[in-house]
Amino acid sequence: MTLPALVSALSILGLGTRGTAALPDEPAILRRACPDYLSYSQSPHPPYSGGPLNLPFQRPATECRTFNSSAVEQVIEDVTSRMVDKDLAQLFRNAFPNTLDTTIRWHTDGTTTATRKSKKQSEQWNGPQTFVVTGDINAEWLRDSTNQLANYQTLANQDQRLYSLIQGAINTQAEFVIQSPYCNAFQPPPPSNIPPEGHNQDDQVHPAYDPSVVFECKYELDSLANFLGLATDFYENTGSTDFLTSRWFTALDTLLAVLDAQSQPTFNTEGQFVTNQYTFQRSTTLGTETLSLAGVGNPLNSATGLIRSAFRPSDDATIMGFFIPANAQMAVQLNRTAAMLRAAGGHDGLATNLADRSTRLRSAIQDAGIVTHPKFGEVYAFEVDGYGSHIFMDDANVPSLLSLPVLGFVDKEDPVYKNTRKMILSKDGNPYYLTGSAFHGIGGPHIGLENAWPMSLLIQAQTSDSDAEITECLNLVKNSSLLGLVHESVDVNNIAEYTRPWFAWANSVFAQTVLKLAAERPAIVFGEGAEPYVP
Numbered sequence: 001m002t003l004p005a006l007v008s009a010l011s012i013l014g015l016g017t018r019g020t021a022a023l024p025d026e027p028a029i030l031r032r033a034c035p036d037y038l039s040y041s042q043s044p045h046p047p048y049s050g051g052p053l054n055l056p057f058q059r060p061a062t063e064c065r066t067f068n069s070s071a072v073e074q075v076i077e078d079v080t081s082r083m084v085d086k087d088l089a090q091l092f093r094n095a096f097p098n099t100l101d102t103t104i105r106w107h108t109d110g111t112t113t114a115t116r117k118s119k120k121q122s123e124q125w126n127g128p129q130t131f132v133v134t135g136d137i138n139a140e141w142l143r144d145s146t147n148q149l150a151n152y153q154t155l156a157n158q159d160q161r162l163y164s165l166i167q168g169a170i171n172t173q174a175e176f177v178i179q180s181p182y183c184n185a186f187q188p189p190p191p192s193n194i195p196p197e198g199h200n201q202d203d204q205v206h207p208a209y210d211p212s213v214v215f216e217c218k219y220e221l222d223s224l225a226n227f228l229g230l231a232t233d234f235y236e237n238t239g240s241t242d243f244l245t246s247r248w249f250t251a252l253d254t255l256l257a258v259l260d261a262q263s264q265p266t267f268n269t270e271g272q273f274v275t276n277q278y279t280f281q282r283s284t285t286l287g288t289e290t291l292s293l294a295g296v297g298n299p300l301n302s303a304t305g306l307i308r309s310a311f312r313p314s315d316d317a318t319i320m321g322f323f324i325p326a327n328a329q330m331a332v333q334l335n336r337t338a339a340m341l342r343a344a345g346g347h348d349g350l351a352t353n354l355a356d357r358s359t360r361l362r363s364a365i366q367d368a369g370i371v372t373h374p375k376f377g378e379v380y381a382f383e384v385d386g387y388g389s390h391i392f393m394d395d396a397n398v399p400s401l402l403s404l405p406v407l408g409f410v411d412k413e414d415p416v417y418k419n420t421r422k423m424i425l426s427k428d429g430n431p432y433y434l435t436g437s438a439f440h441g442i443g444g445p446h447i448g449l450e451n452a453w454p455m456s457l458l459i460q461a462q463t464s465d466s467d468a469e470i471t472e473c474l475n476l477v478k479n480s481s482l483l484g485l486v487h488e489s490v491d492v493n494n495i496a497e498y499t500r501p502w503f504a505w506a507n508s509v510f511a512q513t514v515l516k517l518a519a520e521r522p523a524i525v526f527g528e529g530a531e532p533y534v535p
C-alpha cells in the first residue's frame with residue numbers, strides 16, 4: 001500500500017499522523033518503555049554490522065516486539081551466520097522479522113473471551129483473528145498484509161503460533177471482505193477494542209461504507225486477489241484446508257459478486273450508459289487520488305472479459321480500468337482457489353466455476369492485454385480500455401508487469417514477458433523507469449518522477465537469470481537502506497531522501513528475495529561453493 005502524499009511527507013519529517021498507540025490491555029509500564037517505532041526506525045541503533053555500510057540493528061527490544069516466533073529466529077540465525085556480506089546480513093536480520101516485530105497490532109488464537117459473541121453473531125469474528133498494520137499507518141491493507149505475511153508461510157507447519165497467526169489473518173480478511181468488498185484498507189476489528197483511526201478524507205463512495213470498519217475504500221482488484229492468495233499460499237504450504245470456514249466461503253461469494261459487477265461495460269448493448277456499482281470521488285488536487293467522470297472512471301468496453309480495477313496497487317487511480325497485472329493475479333488465484341477447494345472436497349461445482357473464470361480471464365488477457373510495441377514487439381500492456389487504447393508503463397507496486405512470473409502468471413522465459421521486461425526496464429520503454437546519479441529502478445506516479453522504489457529492484461532480482469543483474473539490484477537496495485530497513489522509495493539523485501522509514505511490505509519482499517536466492521543461487525548470498533539453504 002502507499003498513502004496519500006501528505007501523510008508520506010509528514011512521515012519523512014518524522015511527524016507520522018498515526019502513532020502506535022499501545023494495546024488497551026498492555027501494562028502501562030511496557031507502554032512507557034516502548035518507543036514509537038516510527039521514530040525509532042529513523043535513528044540508527046547498535047550493534048552495527050561492521051560491514052562497509054555499518055548498518056544499524058533496528059529490531060525493537062524483545063519486550064516491545066508485537067509477535068515472537070522461534071522458527072523465524074532460527075531462519076535469521078541460519079541465514080545471517082552463512083552470509084559473507086555483513087551489511088546484507090544486518091538488513092536481513094532487521095527486515096525478515098519486521099512484520100512480526102512491529103505490525104501485529106492484534107492477534108487472538110480464538111480461545112479467549114475476546115471473540116466470544118452472542119448466538120446471533122457467533123459466526124462473526126470466530127476463531128483465530130489477526131490484525132496486521134502496514135507500518136506507519138494504523139490500518140490493515142488487504143494487499144500489504146498478505147505480502148507482509150508471505151514471508152512466514154513456509155514456516156507455518158513448523159511453528160504452531162505462526163500457523164495461528166496466518167489462520168487468524170485469513171479469518172480477519174474474510175470479515176473485512178464480507179463487510180466491504182470494494183475497500184482496500186480496514187480499521188482494527190471491533191473485538192480488538194482498539195479504537196478506529198480517523199481518516200480525514202471526505203470521500204464520496206458507492207457502495208457506502210462504515211468508517212468505523214473501513215479506513216479507505218479504493219476498489220483495487222488486486223486486494224481481492226490477495227485475499228484469495230493469503231489462503232491459497234497457506235494451503236500450498238501447510239497442506240491443510242481446515243481454515244476454510246463458512247465465513248471464508250461467504251467472503252468468496254461476496255468477492256465473486258464484485259468480479260461480476262466489475263466485468264460490466266460502461267455502455268449496455270443498446271449503447272446506453274449504465275453507472276457502475278462502484279464510484280469514488282475525493283476532493284483533492286491530486287489527479288491520481290480520484291476518478292474522472294464524476295467518480296465513474298474512463299469508459300470501458302467489457303466485451304473483453306477483463307475485470308475493472310478503479311485503483312492500482314499504489315492506491316493511485318487507473319487511467320484505463322482494465323489493469324492487466326491485477327487481472328493476471330486474479331486469473332492465477334482463481335485457479336489456485338479451485339485446486340484448494342478440490343482438495344478440501346465437497347465443493348466441486350464451485351471449484352469448476354472458479355477454474356472456468358480463471359481460464360476465461362487468462363484468455364481475455366491474451367486477447368486484449370497483449371499489444372504490439374513499435375520497438376519491443378509483442379508486450380503486455382499495463383492498462384487497456386477494451387477499445388484498443390493501451391498504456392505502456394510499469395509501476396513498482398506488486399502486482400506489476402515485472403512481477404508476472406512471481407505472481408505465477410507466466411514463466412520468466414515466456415517471449416511476451418521477456419519483451420515486456422526489456423520495455424519496462426528501459427528509459428524509452430517505461431516513463432516510470434527512473435534514473436539518477438545515485439539510484440535507479442521503476443517508480444510510479446505515487447511519489448513522483450524522481451523516486452524509484454527498492455521493491456521494483458527486488459522483483460527485478462527475483463525475475464532475473466543473470467548473477468550480475470541480481471547482484472547489482474541487491475547492492476542498490478542495500479546501499480539505499482542506510483537505516484537498516486528497506487524504504488518505500490528513494491530519490492534517484494540522493495539516497496538520503498526517501499519515503500517511509502517503516503514500510504513492512506518492502507522488508508518482506510527483501511527477505512523473500514534473499515530466501516529465494518539462498519535456495520536457488522546460494523553463491524550470491526553465501527559466497528562461492530555454498531550449499532542451497534531452504535528453511
Ligand SMILES: *[C@@H]1O[C@H](CO)[C@@H](O)[C@H](O)[C@H]1NC(C)=O
Binds near residue numbers: 062063064066067
Ligand atoms: C516476546 O518475547 C519477549 C521475551 O520473551 C516477551 O517479553 C514479549 O512479551 C513477547 N511478545 C509477545 C507479543 O508475545
Ligand SMILES: *[C@@H]1O[C@H](CO)[C@@H](O)[C@H](O)[C@H]1NC(C)=O
Binds near residue numbers: 331
Ligand atoms: C489451473 O491449474 C491447473 C493445475 O491445478 C493447471 O493444470 C491449469 O493449467 C491451470 N489453468 C490456468 C488457466 O491457469
Ligand SMILES: *[C@@H]1O[C@H](CO)[C@@H](O)[C@H](O)[C@H]1NC(C)=O
Binds near residue numbers: 052053472475
Ligand atoms: C554500493 O556502494 C558501494 C560503496 O559503499 C559502491 O562501491 C558500490 O558501487 C555501490 N553499488 C551500487 C550498485 O550502487
